[in-house]
Amino acid sequence: MISKSDNFIDFLKSNFNKRFQFSLHEPIFSGREKEYLNNVIDSTFVSSSGEFLNLFEKSIAEYTTSRKAITCINGTAALHISLLVAGVNAGDEVLTQALSFVATSNAISYLNAKPIFIDVDIDTMGMSPVALSDFLEENAILTESGTFNKKTRKKISACVPMHTFGLMCRIDEIKKICNRWNIILIEDAAEALGSKYNNIHSGKFGLLSSFSFNGNKIITSGGGGCIITQDDKIFKKAKHLITTAKISKNWEFVHNKIGFNYRMPNINAALGLAQVEQINQKIKAKEKLYNFYNEILPTLGLNLSKIPENTFWNYWLMSIQLENEREKESFLENCNKNNVFVRPIWKLLFKLKMYRDCQRDSQKNAQILEETIVNIPSNLEI
Numbered sequence: 001m002i003s004k005s006d007n008f009i010d011f012l013k014s015n016f017n018k019r020f021q022f023s024l025h026e027p028i029f030s031g032r033e034k035e036y037l038n039n040v041i042d043s044t045f046v047s048s049s050g051e052f053l054n055l056f057e058k059s060i061a062e063y064t065t066s067r068k069a070i071t072c073i074n075g076t077a078a079l080h081i082s083l084l085v086a087g088v089n090a091g092d093e094v095l096t097q098a099l100s101f102v103a104t105s106n107a108i109s110y111l112n113a114k115p116i117f118i119d120v121d122i123d124t125m126g127m128s129p130v131a132l133s134d135f136l137e138e139n140a141i142l143t144e145s146g147t148f149n150k151k152t153r154k155k156i157s158a159c160v161p162m163h164t165f166g167l168m169c170r171i172d173e174i175k176k177i178c179n180r181w182n183i184i185l186i187e188d189a190a191e192a193l194g195s196k197y198n199n200i201h202s203g204k205f206g207l208l209s210s211f212s213f214n215g216n217k218i219i220t221s222g223g224g225g226c227i228i229t230q231d232d233k234i235f236k237k238a239k240h241l242i243t244t245a246k247i248s249k250n251w252e253f254v255h256n257k258i259g260f261n262y263r264m265p266n267i268n269a270a271l272g273l274a275q276v277e278q279i280n281q282k283i284k285a286k287e288k289l290y291n292f293y294n295e296i297l298p299t300l301g302l303n304l305s306k307i308p309e310n311t312f313w314n315y316w317l318m319s320i321q322l323e324n325e326r327e328k329e330s331f332l333e334n335c336n337k338n339n340v341f342v343r344p345i346w347k348l349l350f351k352l353k354m355y356r357d358c359q360r361d362s363q364k365n366a367q368i369l370e371e372t373i374v375n376i377p378s379n380l381e382i
């Protein structure tokens with residue numbers, strides 16, 4: 001019997017080349033990357049200061065229509081600093097989702113805070129506002145000094161939803177809930193540069209938010225990340241901590257805090273700038289691919305992810321939902337055996353030994369998605 005995966009493999013082999021088939025999202029360098037990199041080398045400013053850093057930060061701020069952007073060595077460092085600036089303290093608890101890349105919870109753990117896992121919505125694959133509200137109503141108490149967990153008596157200081165595969169979660173509802181409970185909102189927008197909710201760019205709902213420019217993301221700076229914020233004071237604090245907490249005092253080395261050496265090198269910013277110049281083009285090309293998938297995959301019995309309401313999607317990673325875990329396993333096996341690169345969604349974070357004892361709700365939807373979602377090649381046509 002011909003399976004759905006056989007049909008999918010045939011479809012890919014007859015419409016795309018081998019390189020397309022054999023990765024989820026490869027970077028493409030078709031702009032001014034080499035020119036800018038040469039420029040950096042000639043200038044000798046290859047490390048944590050230089051003209052491209054300022055230009056890249058300015059262009060990210062403009063692209064996201066944000067007041068400020070500050071670059072970091074990677075998206076995980078950007079999250080770490082975001083949580084620190086938001087005032088997350090050791091012993092606090094932070095609401096987030098178990099359906100995410102491990103970096104989201106790792107950044108919380110770097111501050112000796114503890115994740116609490118809230119379930120996701122099936123369509124957005126991001127944090128469910130209903131689950132968030134239910135959890136707080138049942139488990140939390142709002143006091144003058146913030147919201148506390150009735151069970152552990154710990155402070156719940158922040159909430160970090162994630163925009164899975166660039167799809168926007170119901171961020172405006174989540175923001176309202178966070179406001180009501182006096183919990184600081186930080187978006188893990190690592191995957192969502194270019195995505196918007198109600199025409200507002202991802203990352204603008206939180207007090208501050210982070211993006212990643214890792215090689216597999218929608219644009220890349222090699223390694224890298226950034227924080228955006230609409231608040232000048234928050235920006236100053238973040239920049240200070242990212243740049244070793246140095247007080248500018250001509251040639252003296254004066255630092256007033258234990259800071260971090262987290263700023264992006266200028267050489268990476270050069271690559272990033274050349275990439276962000278092409279982002280609209282990239283999103284258009286990916287939209288075309290999605291439309292093609294959307295035309296064909298349903299005829300093969302495959303359930304392609306839909307674009308949730310009110311969302312402009314950057315089309316970063318496309319996915320299909322199989323009927324059940326068994327079908328997913330055989331789909332993964334058959335495709336990979338035939339050199340078609342498909343991958344399952346992440347293992348839920350509470351199943352990793354570091355996060356086994358974290359508090360969580362039913363995780364009903366997260367469990368369903370873990371069992372059935374597979375990412376498919378989402379390359380620009382190459």
Ligand SMILES: *Cc1c(COP(=O)(O)O)cnc(C)c1O
Pocket residue numbers: 074075076077100101103104162188190191211212213214224225
């Ligand atoms: C990529 C990613 C990060 C971290 O980015 P790095 O630049 O690899 O450190 C964080 N969260 C999510 C959801 C990601 O996909």
